[in-house]
Amino acid sequence: MSAYRLLRPLLFALDPETAHQLTLQLLRLGGYEPFSALLRWMYAAPQKPAQAFGLTFRNPVGLAAGYDKDAVAVRGLAALGFGHVEVGTVTPRPQPGNPKPRIFRLVEDEAIINRMGFPGRGAEYVQKRLAGLYREGLVERIVASLSRGPRRSTIVRVHGSVILGVNLGKNKDTRNEEAVLDYLALLQNFAPLADFLTINISSPNTVGLRQLQGRAALEELLTQLRAQRTFEQKSLEKRVPLLVKLAPDLTDGELEDAVGVILDQGMDGIVVTNTTLERQGLRSNSPHEAGGLSGRPLAGQADSILKRVVGLVAGRVPVIGVGGIINPDDAKRKIDLGATLVQVYTGLVYQGPGLVTEIVKKL
Numbered sequence: 001m002s003a004y005r006l007l008r009p010l011l012f013a014l015d016p017e018t019a020h021q022l023t024l025q026l027l028r029l030g031g032y033e034p035f036s037a038l039l040r041w042m043y044a045a046p047q048k049p050a051q052a053f054g055l056t057f058r059n060p061v062g063l064a065a066g067y068d069k070d071a072v073a074v075r076g077l078a079a080l081g082f083g084h085v086e087v088g089t090v091t092p093r094p095q096p097g098n099p100k101p102r103i104f105r106l107v108e109d110e111a112i113i114n115r116m117g118f119p120g121r122g123a124e125y126v127q128k129r130l131a132g133l134y135r136e137g138l139v140e141r142i143v144a145s146l147s148r149g150p151r152r153s154t155i156v157r158v159h160g161s162v163i164l165g166v167n168l169g170k171n172k173d174t175r176n177e178e179a180v181l182d183y184l185a186l187l188q189n190f191a192p193l194a195d196f197l198t199i200n201i202s203s204p205n206t207v208g209l210r211q212l213q214g215r216a217a218l219e220e221l222l223t224q225l226r227a228q229r230t231f232e233q234k235s236l237e238k239r240v241p242l243l244v245k246l247a248p249d250l251t252d253g254e255l256e257d258a259v260g261v262i263l264d265q266g267m268d269g270i271v272v273t274n275t276t277l278e279r280q281g282l283r284s285n286s287p288h289e290a291g292g293l294s295g296r297p298l299a300g301q302a303d304s305i306l307k308r309v310v311g312l313v314a315g316r317v318p319v320i321g322v323g324g325i326i327n328p329d330d331a332k333r334k335i336d337l338g339a340t341l342v343q344v345y346t347g348l349v350y351q352g353p354g355l356v357t358e359i360v361k362k363l
Contacts, residue, residue: 003042004352016103016112024068030076043353045081045360052318052340053196053241053268057163059083059360060335064322064343065167065198065245069120071129078162081356086343087126088167089200090190092182094122095171098205102291106284110326110350111298114275115291117205118169123189130164130193166194167245169203176208176217180224187225191232191240199225202247202274204292210247215257218244222265241268246309248273248301248323255305259312271320271343272309273302295346299324303337310338326350328362335363 011019030039050060062084063077071087078085097119104113120126168190170182183199190197201212201221212221225242232240244262246255262270275292282297302323310319321339325331326347334342347355 002352002354004354008350008352012105012107015101016105017100020067020103024073027068027073027076030079031073032075036075036079039076039079043079043081043357045357048360048363050083050341052320053243054239055163055195055241057083057341060341060363061331061356061359062086062163062165062320062341062343063348064345065089065165065200066114066116067345067348069118071126071133071166074129074133074162074164080353081360082162083360084163084165084195084341086165086167086198087130088198089118089120089169089203090123090126090166090186091118091120091169091171092123092174092185093171094125095119095173104286104289104291105349106282106286106293106295106297108283109295109297110346111282111284111293111295112346112349113286113289113291113293115205115289117172118203123186126166127189127193130166130190133164163195164193165196165198165243166190167198167200169200169206170209172206176211179212180221183221183225184228187228187240187242188232191229192236194240196241196243196268198243198245198271200245200274202245204247204249204275204277210249213246213250213254213258215261218258218261219265222261222267226265226267243267243269243271243320245271245274246305248276248298248305249278250305252308255308256312259309263313263316267317269318269320269340270309270313271322272305273298273323275323276301294323295350296324296326299326299330303333306334306339307337325359327355328359331359332362 029035048059050057065086065088068087098117102115168186170179174182275294279287306321318340320341321334322343325344331342
């Protein structure tokens with residue numbers, strides 16, 4: 001029996017957000033030796049390199065955004081065998097998120113409903129955390145000072161460490177008409193510190209955010225981000241891959257519009273999907289709580305959107321498959337549908353960190 005099978009009943013006896021914070025703090029300890037070495041030994045995943053966005057991932061399995069919002073446990077998470085870790089969602093300014101309770105386990109459905117609302121300590125805090133990781137050598141990169149002057153970065157990979165993504169979102173009180181300013185600031189802040197950046201316009205828990213997926217709004221947003229990205233790449237002398245994360249609740253027409261804009265604006269990839277507002281077929285006691293649903297009930301919907309997006313992009317950009325991955329077969333199905341990489345989150349809550357290695361072995 002795995003250690004997590006023994007630990008899970010204790011965690012599930014706690015409020016979901018309390019349990020989440022506890023596991024996050026335990027993983028912070030995993031950033032220090034000998035705990036890090038122990039985690040690497042326990043959760044060693046075989047090498048299965050994957051190529052996407054001009055990057056080489058040690059395997060196709062990543063941690064989805066939302067688990068480590070403030071980049072406090074990246075070292076411990078990297079020791080669990082992930083090919084990449086996506087931190088965030090990060091907003092320009094700190095914000096508390098929505099009122100508690102805001103996370104609900106649907107155990108019978110192996111699902112979670114959350115209405116977090118991008119709580120976090122803000123961009124400045126996360127910048128300092130990531131800059132500290134570079135100094136410690138986690139991502140094996142020397143980065144020039146983030147103060148004034150040239151911001152050229154030199155990559156010096158030493159032992160193939162984990163690829164780092166940062167998920168970017170606007171503050172709750174930023175109007176959609178001004179949202180581009182939030183995303184531009186975040187792009188500038190994190191371009192030197194991340195291997196790739198994901199534009200989050202698909203969370204259902206920030207009022208009005210999903211409206212940015214509409215053709216006109218998305219085109220205006222990505223046009224300006226593309227120009228800023230070009231500037232950052234020249235300044236840093238490195239590639240800055242930009243991805244866009246979409247919702248599973250888009251109609252066929254809305255999805256075609258969004259993917260068309262993403263391709264026209266030269267983005268590097270698409271993440272599908274975020275959580276859903278659908279509630280069909282749930283058996284648990286809290287199906288009608290407001291927020292985004294993740295876990296097993298999302299699998300069919302997420303797979304359908306993934307298949308559609310893969311067809312629309314026709315190989316022009318890689319697609320990351322997220323949503324409903326509870327076991328290795330779920331992940332393999334997404335790869336078979338055309339995903340280049342997959343990401344997990346809710347599956348870890350129900351199956352534990354050993355799921356990562358199990359998926360890589362299955363692939």
